[in-house]
Amino acid sequence: xxxxxxxxxxxxxxxxxxxxxxxxxxxxxxxxxxxxxxxxxxxxxxxxxxxxxxxxxxxxxxxxxxxxxxxxxxxxxxxxxxxxxxxxxxxxxxxxxxxxxxxxxxxxxxxxx
Amino acid sequence: xxxxxxxxxxxxxxxxxxxxxxxxxxxxxxxxxxxxxxxxxxxxxxxxxxxxxxxxxxxxxxxxxxxxxxxxxxxxxxxxxxxxxxxxxxxxxxxxxxxxxxxxxxxxxxxxxx
Numbered sequence: 001x002x003x004x005x006x007x008x009x010x011x012x013x014x015x016x017x018x019x020x021x022x023x024x025x026x027x028x029x030x031x032x033x034x035x036x037x038x039x040x041x042x043x044x045x046x047x048x049x050x051x052x053x054x055x056x057x058x059x060x061x062x063x064x065x066x067x068x069x070x071x072x073x074x075x076x077x078x079x080x081x082x083x084x085x086x087x088x089x090x091x092x093x094x095x096x097x098x099x100x101x102x103x104x105x106x107x108x109x110x111x112x113x
Numbered sequence: 114x115x116x117x118x119x120x121x122x123x124x125x126x127x128x129x130x131x132x133x134x135x136x137x138x139x140x141x142x143x144x145x146x147x148x149x150x151x152x153x154x155x156x157x158x159x160x161x162x163x164x165x166x167x168x169x170x171x172x173x174x175x176x177x178x179x180x181x182x183x184x185x186x187x188x189x190x191x192x193x194x195x196x197x198x199x200x201x202x203x204x205x206x207x208x209x210x211x212x213x214x215x216x217x218x219x220x221x222x223x224x225x226x227x
Contacts, residue, residue, distance in 0.1 A: 041219060041220070042119075042204060042217050042218055042219040042220045043204065043217040044217075045215070045217075048213065048214060048215070058214075088156065094208075094215070096213055101160045101163055101208075102148075102208075102215055104158035106156075106157060107156050
């Protein structure tokens with residue numbers, strides 16, 4: 001089945017540690033996105049990528065890093081520089097500049113203790 | 114940053130009634146796409162409806178329709194004959210045609226009362 005897979009669903013890390021969230025898609029989409037969602041709030045764009053080996057900062061990129069070495073994969077690293085990393089993280093993909101909507105993964109709930 | 118604004122944090126509607134959720138946005142582009150997404154308690158994002166900015170006709174999907182006012186940069190969602198399953202957080206989103214950036218509003222929590 002085609003879709004977007006985020007893993008793991010729940011992730012716990014100690015404060016000060018870097019952690020990488022996985023996002024894989026088999027939809028052959030060019031564009032991929034990472035969003036952060038805090039309780040009762042909207043989705044804030046962290047990073048997005050239009051094509052392999054290219055990515056742009058979103059609205060809240062500080063403390064995060066990404067890579068796009070393969071079309072299918074867009075991992076997000078939450079670094080120790082991120083002051084409030086505990087949140088729900090959503091990955092999405094879309095064909096690209098065309099009109100179709102974005103498809104979302106199931107999300108990863110990151111808790112830093 | 115060019116923004117998407119939903120001014121209603123919470124809305125409620127009686128089952129079988131109609132409700133309208135508001136959204137305004139900011140853009141310097143003439144061509145773009147607008148979406149309404151639904152996020153139920155499972156947190157899975159589900160596309161409700163989409164609108165291409167170059168189309169004047171308002172999009173409709175069964176009980177869901179939009180009122181797209183391009184000059185006013187307004188994009189409201191109307192839900193007719195509301196059902197208990199419509200209860201969810203609803204997000205308005207704008208996608209640029211140049212660059213693929215997809216920006217969401219803050220969301221409106223919709224409650225459907227039986």
